[in-house]
Amino acid sequence: MSEKRFSTEQAVVVVIGSGAGGGVLANALAQRGIDVVCLEAGRRLAMSEIINDEATMFGKFTWLDPRESSGQTIPGFPAWTCKTVGGTTLHWTASCPRMQAHEFKARSTYGPIADTTLEDWPLEFDDIAPYYSAAEQLMGVTGTHGIERLPGNNNYKVLEAGARKVGYRQIDTNNVAINPVPRDGRGACLQTGFCTSGCVVQAKWSTLYTEIPKAEQTGHFELRPECMVTRIAHDDAGRVNAVQYLDASGELREQKARFICVAGNAIETARLLLNSSSDRFPSGLANSSDQVGRNYMRHMIAGVVGRMPGEVNIHRGAHQAGIIKDERGYDPSRGFVGGILMLTVPFAPEIFAKFLQPTGWGPEYADLLAHYNHLAAMLIHGEDLPQASNRITLHAQTTDAYGLPIPVVHYEEHPNTARLRDYALTRGRSVYEALGAEDIYDMVNVFPATHNMGTARMGSDRNTSVCNRWGQTHDIDNLFVSDGSLFTSAGCENPTLTIVALALRQAEHIADRVKRGEL
Amino acid sequence: MTADGGGPPFPLSEADQLPAERREFLKLLGFAATGSAAFVLRPISLGAAESNDWDLGFVDAELGLILASVARLLFPHPELKDSVYFQVVQDIDSDMARRPALGGLLRDSATALAEQVGGDWLAASVPEQISAIESIEGSEAFFYLRNRTIESLYRNTEVWRLVGYEGSSIEHGGYINRGFDDIDWLDP
Numbered sequence: 252m253s254e255k256r257f258s259t260e261q262a263v264v265v266v267i268g269s270g271a272g273g274g275v276l277a278n279a280l281a282q283r284g285i286d287v288v289c290l291e292a293g294r295r296l297a298m299s300e301i302i303n304d305e306a307t308m309f310g311k312f313t314w315l316d317p318r319e320s321s322g323q324t325i326p327g328f329p330a331w332t333c334k335t336v337g338g339t340t341l342h343w344t345a346s347c348p349r350m351q352a353h354e355f356k357a358r359s360t361y362g363p364i365a366d367t368t369l370e371d372w373p374l375e376f377d378d379i380a381p382y383y384s385a386a387e388q389l390m391g392v393t394g395t396h397g398i399e400r401l402p403g404n405n406n407y408k409v410l411e412a413g414a415r416k417v418g419y420r421q422i423d424t425n426n427v428a429i430n431p432v433p434r435d436g437r438g439a440c441l442q443t444g445f446c447t448s449g450c451v452v453q454a455k456w457s458t459l460y461t462e463i464p465k466a467e468q469t470g471h472f473e474l475r476p477e478c479m480v481t482r483i484a485h486d487d488a489g490r491v492n493a494v495q496y497l498d499a500s501g502e503l504r505e506q507k508a509r510f511i512c513v514a515g516n517a518i519e520t521a522r523l524l525l526n527s528s529s530d531r532f533p534s535g536l537a538n539s540s541d542q543v544g545r546n547y548m549r550h551m552i553a554g555v556v557g558r559m560p561g562e563v564n565i566h567r568g569a570h571q572a573g574i575i576k577d578e579r580g581y582d583p584s585r586g587f588v589g590g591i592l593m594l595t596v597p598f599a600p601e602i603f604a605k606f607l608q609p610t611g612w613g614p615e616y617a618d619l620l621a622h623y624n625h626l627a628a629m630l631i632h633g634e635d636l637p638q639a640s641n642r643i644t645l646h647a648q649t650t651d652a653y654g655l656p657i658p659v660v661h662y663e664e665h666p667n668t669a670r671l672r673d674y675a676l677t678r679g680r681s682v683y684e685a686l687g688a689e690d691i692y693d694m695v696n697v698f699p700a701t702h703n704m705g706t707a708r709m710g711s712d713r714n715t716s717v718c719n720r721w722g723q724t725h726d727i728d729n730l731f732v733s734d735g736s737l738f739t740s741a742g743c744e745n746p747t748l749t750i751v752a753l754a755l756r757q758a759e760h761i762a763d764r765v766k767r768g769e770l
Numbered sequence: 771m772t773a774d775g776g777g778p779p780f781p782l783s784e785a786d787q788l789p790a791e792r793r794e795f796l797k798l799l800g801f802a803a804t805g806s807a808a809f810v811l812r813p814i815s816l817g818a819a820e821s822n823d824w825d826l827g828f829v830d831a832e833l834g835l836i837l838a839s840v841a842r843l844l845f846p847h848p849e850l851k852d853s854v855y856f857q858v859v860q861d862i863d864s865d866m867a868r869r870p871a872l873g874g875l876l877r878d879s880a881t882a883l884a885e886q887v888g889g890d891w892l893a894a895s896v897p898e899q900i901s902a903i904e905s906i907e908g909s910e911a912f913f914y915l916r917n918r919t920i921e922s923l924y925r926n927t928e929v930w931r932l933v934g935y936e937g938s939s940i941e942h943g944g945y946i947n948r949g950f951d952d953i954d955w956l957d958p
Contacts, residue, residue, distance in 0.1 A: 441944025564953075686956070
């Protein structure tokens with residue numbers, strides 16, 4: 252456990268959040284001898300608390316503080332993020348595809364699209380490539396750097412066989428941050444089938460048992476769990492200088508800071524910046540562009556489930572260790588822009604019961620559920636486009652247990668996304684049809700967002716973005732954003748690898764500037 | 771949050787529901803004529819209820835029987851003993867302790883269902899009961915009962931065994947040596 256190292260009067264680097272962005276950044280800075288205090292809203296789970304039970308683990312690590320749903324979001328639960336040391340790296344599937352070069356130039360590639368705020372990233376694939384490589388080595392991503400791929404499980408074998416029959420060729424067990432063999436003090440994957448409930452053998456990379464303890468060993472890092480940041484304060488010159496937070500006992504504390512990096516996941520990051528308004532910054536910190544909270548993206552996510560002619564036993568094995576990449580490119584002849592990935596995914600009986608048919612009941616439906624062991628399933632990810640009106644705002648009346656206005660999460664699907672989804676579902680169904688599936692079900696509009704992006708985006712124009720190419724806010728020199736909020740566009744890939752690569756890149760940039768005495 | 775059962779991975783809430791699909795009840799009745807459906811749609815047995823260890827603080831026996839019957843009609847698995855469906859009632863009873871308004875909602879709903887079948891729910895035929903449940907599809911009580919039945923039933927290890935879900939695997943070393951890739955019906 253982390254012992255207290257720094258006084259609240261000591262102006263340290265404050266990193267808010269301990270997940271893929273915050274945990275990686277904090278360790279990378281601590282490794283360079285920079286003193287870091289990491290404030291995490293959630294609790295630090297002991298490994299003995301991580302068990303193979305979805306409902307129990309959901310209760311242990313999910314961000315359950317109230318959020319208001321608006322537009323086409325799941326009522327009462329617009330997004331599934333985590334409130335725990337390690338953040339969403341407890342819950343993620345460890346799927347680590349790199350974004351593609353053209354996706355960093357989305358505006359140039361796709362051209363103008365009505366009712367979007369599409370822009371090119373202020374950096375190119377070649378700029379991030381070395382950090383992708385470093386991130387893959389850090390996390391131990393299969394299929395990279397000589398790390399072997401995971402063996403295919405049953406659900407993958409179904410996906411692969413069907414995909415080949417319909418003519419797909421780019422099919423493999425994915426690049427996942429899951430050890431095929433022991434590595435870096437973590438065990439090898441046992442195919443337990445509980446990736447998203449926390450990996451007790453630590454085969455799946457999570458900052459909980461990698462970056463956080465490594466940072467603690469440097470002597471330059473202190474983790475403060477169960478500390479909810481309520482506000483970022485600034486001095487008369489408009490530079491941030493302290494973070495106010497409620498500690499585990501509910502006491503309000505203030506930590507002095509030399510600079511501050513916000514990595515609370517796209518919803519909480521935007522909320523904190525908006526909640527930190529002051530006389531000088533009446534619309535919130537770093538928000539002179541009015542872009543904080545806007546351009547919220549979450550991917551088109553849909554499931555396709557096949558009732559197969561034989562047993563699949565979908566619950567046995569790593570969740571997203573299976574991918575079809577043939578549809579990921581730019582091909583406007585399909586009737587939309589943006590790419591599509593199709594990945595294996597398992598669900599427990601309860602989830603199928605709820606959502607295979609969201610109002611289903613009766614003998615036929617029960618018979619379908621009784622054939623749980625015959626179900627194969629894929630999760631489809633598609634790029635969605637940034638829109639100014641999709642945004643995180645603060646609720647005008649409702650506050651949470653911390654006394655903070657709750658976030659309102661508003662999302663409406665762009666017509667391009669609807670076309671992409673219809674195409675993707677047809678193609679996904681064809682994979683199971685090719686194998687003689689007895690029935691096929693779509694799972695649409697049932698998943699809360701897990702890929703939250705864009706709410707403090709990077710850009711070269713300070714009027715249409717919040718951060719520059721390093722994740723430094725345009726408005727405040729010593730305030731950084733270090734999570735998926737930075738994404739200028741969404742790509743179609745799981746965002747974590749890119750978040751980690753950006754965090755490593757940002758850490759290097761910050762350390763250089765510290766060395767030069769600029770921060 | 772809905773989370774009556776302590777937090778479903780994907781919470782269900784009223785406003786999100788798609789319009790209820792009309793069911794093909796004639797088809798269902800035709801299925802009944804084959805002879806197997808009488809078993810599939812077996813009504814809850816009073817005898818089983820009497821031998822069940824009730825530990826209910828809010829649900830009275832009559833309401834309990836109706837709710838158990840509705841749970842079986844919603845998700846009828848002929849292999850399951852009535853006790854599994856009585857566990858649903860037990861869980862509903864626990865919810866009532868936390869949600870004072872729930873009792874009234876379910877009692878009103880049970881009354882409405884009974885009226886639909888001429889007054890005596892347990893004496894009604896299965897097709898009558900199914901038609902009655904269909905008439906409350908879309909109601910708050912229906913969404914609650916469907917969601918609660920799912921969270922109780924499909925978290926029950928007896929049901930897991932029935933459908934082939936094997937639950938916690940870590941104590942057995944996962945599936946790396948226990949069939950994670952044992953599929954045998956795909957073309958080579």
